[in-house]
Amino acid sequence: MQAFQASSDACPIPEAVAIIGERWTCLIIRASMLGLRHFEEFQACLGIARNILSDRLGRLVTAGILARTPDPEDGRKVIYGLTERGAALVPVMVALRQWALDAGLGKEGHPELADRRDRKPVARVSVHAHDGRKLEIEDLVWLGPDGMEVQMPTPPRVRQVAA
Amino acid sequence: MQAFQASSDACPIPEAVAIIGERWTCLIIRASMLGLRHFEEFQACLGIARNILSDRLGRLVTAGILARTPDPEDGRKVIYGLTERGAALVPVMVALRQWALDAGLGKEGHPELADRRDRKPVARVSVHAHDGRKLEIEDLVWLGPDGMEVQMPTPPRVRQVAA
Numbered sequence: 001m002q003a004f005q006a007s008s009d010a011c012p013i014p015e016a017v018a019i020i021g022e023r024w025t026c027l028i029i030r031a032s033m034l035g036l037r038h039f040e041e042f043q044a045c046l047g048i049a050r051n052i053l054s055d056r057l058g059r060l061v062t063a064g065i066l067a068r069t070p071d072p073e074d075g076r077k078v079i080y081g082l083t084e085r086g087a088a089l090v091p092v093m094v095a096l097r098q099w100a101l102d103a104g105l106g107k108e109g110h111p112e113l114a115d116r117r118d119r120k121p122v123a124r125v126s127v128h129a130h131d132g133r134k135l136e137i138e139d140l141v142w143l144g145p146d147g148m149e150v151q152m153p154t155p156p157r158v159r160q161v162a163a
Numbered sequence: 164m165q166a167f168q169a170s171s172d173a174c175p176i177p178e179a180v181a182i183i184g185e186r187w188t189c190l191i192i193r194a195s196m197l198g199l200r201h202f203e204e205f206q207a208c209l210g211i212a213r214n215i216l217s218d219r220l221g222r223l224v225t226a227g228i229l230a231r232t233p234d235p236e237d238g239r240k241v242i243y244g245l246t247e248r249g250a251a252l253v254p255v256m257v258a259l260r261q262w263a264l265d266a267g268l269g270k271e272g273h274p275e276l277a278d279r280r281d282r283k284p285v286a287r288v289s290v291h292a293h294d295g296r297k298l299e300i301e302d303l304v305w306l307g308p309d310g311m312e313v314q315m316p317t318p319p320r321v322r323q324v325a326a
Contacts, residue, residue: 004197004208012269013193014186016259021184023177030176034167034305034313045167064266087300088262091288095255096179103227103248106175111305111313115292119306123293125254128286129278135285137196137250142274143282150197150274 007142007150019063020089024048024056029082029089032066037079065089095125170305170313182226183252187211187219192245192252195229200242228252258288 020026027046036042043053057080060066065086071077094113100106113122127135142150183189190209199205206216220243223229228249234240257276263269276285290298305313 005210006272007274008190008194008209010270010273011190011193011260012263012266012273013189013256013260015268016263016266017184017186017189021180021189023180026176026180026184027171027174030174031171033300033303046171047168082300085262085266088265090300090303091290092255092258092262093176094290095258095288097174097176099248099251099255100175100179102251103175103179105178107173109169109308110173110175111170111307114304114306115296115298116302116304117292119304120293122298122303123291123295125258125288125290127254127257127288129280130283130286132286133278135278137245137253139279140196140253140285141277141279141282142197143277144274145272 004150007144019059020065020092022056024052025060026093028053028056028060029065029086030093032080032082032086033090033093037081038071038077039080042080060086091125094122098125167313170307182222183228183255185219187215188223189256191216191219191223192228192249193256195243195245195249196253196256200244201234201240202243205243223249254288257285261288 020029024046028042031042031046036045039053039057042048043050057066061068061080064083066080067083068078068080071079097113101110114120115122127140129135144150183192187209191205194205194209199208202216202220205211205220206213220229224231224243227246229243230246231241231243234242260276264273277283278285290303292298307313
């Protein structure tokens with residue numbers, strides 16, 4: 001159980017969720033992936049209050065997901081562009097979107113994410129082995145720093161069923 | 164711009180984030196993926212307050228991510244197990260975790276996610292075309308319900324650079 005708790009404490013997911021797990025932040029990242037770059041574009045297209053947009057853009061720049069640079073086409077303007085780290089969020093966003101659509105979330109009329117080359121929808125995002133085999137949840141195992149499988153804890157004696 | 168705003172309004176990501184984008188919720192989903200099933204196990208292994216755990220488990224059951232059933236090994240106990248919809252979150256969680264580790268989040272000592280068959284680390288989660296080609300952000304395009312590409316909006320005249 002200690003090994004499990006240590007692995008849980010070391011898990012980077014909660015920090016990642018603290019950075020990107022917020023409604024407007026996600027919509028700004030999504031809009032960046034679609035090519036929006038100017039403050040006014042984000043503001044107009046997302047219908048977001050200016051102070052919230054300003055705050056979220058600042059957080060995304062601090063997190064290294066967006067970079068704030070002068071607009072090459074007009075030095076008086078500023079653009080917020082995805083960094084490499086920001087672009088690396090594409091699989092996360094696409095996987096989350098596919099899951100959400102399957103779960104019936106969102107509204108009718110959402111666009112389809114397709115391959116530019118042949119305009120066919122992208123494949124389902126999945127976990128694959130190093131050699132390309134598709135892995136299901138049963139195929140996954142967690143190895144600790146010692147190379148040993150992280151064991152499931154033996155629960156303390158359970159006497160009471162909680163809600 | 165209207166097409167863009169409509170696509171943004173219809174986007175299922177904010178709803179998904181409202182469901183799973185919370186620290187404890189993520190850690191509970193992660194623990195479920197590792198096989199934890201009893202209230203007491205979650206409580207002891209995550210070091211989470213009982214009332215918060217109870218609340219988050221309830222929300223996850225309502226969202227259809229966990230199912231609450233009698234423990235087949237002891238009918239007096241209850242287990243919280245991943246549903247099919249919950250297991251479908253594996254690619255999301257793995258992609259998020261890989262991104263977070265690359266971004267330097269988490270602590271030393273986090274376990275490695277490996278293939279049970281050969282104990283080699285899983286591949287990087289990426290977006291692929293229907294025929295298996297790996298797609299980068301430049302290769303992706305959004306098609307509206309009319310089959311037309313969702314156009315980038317023409318920004319209103321920008322006069323002022325916002326923070």
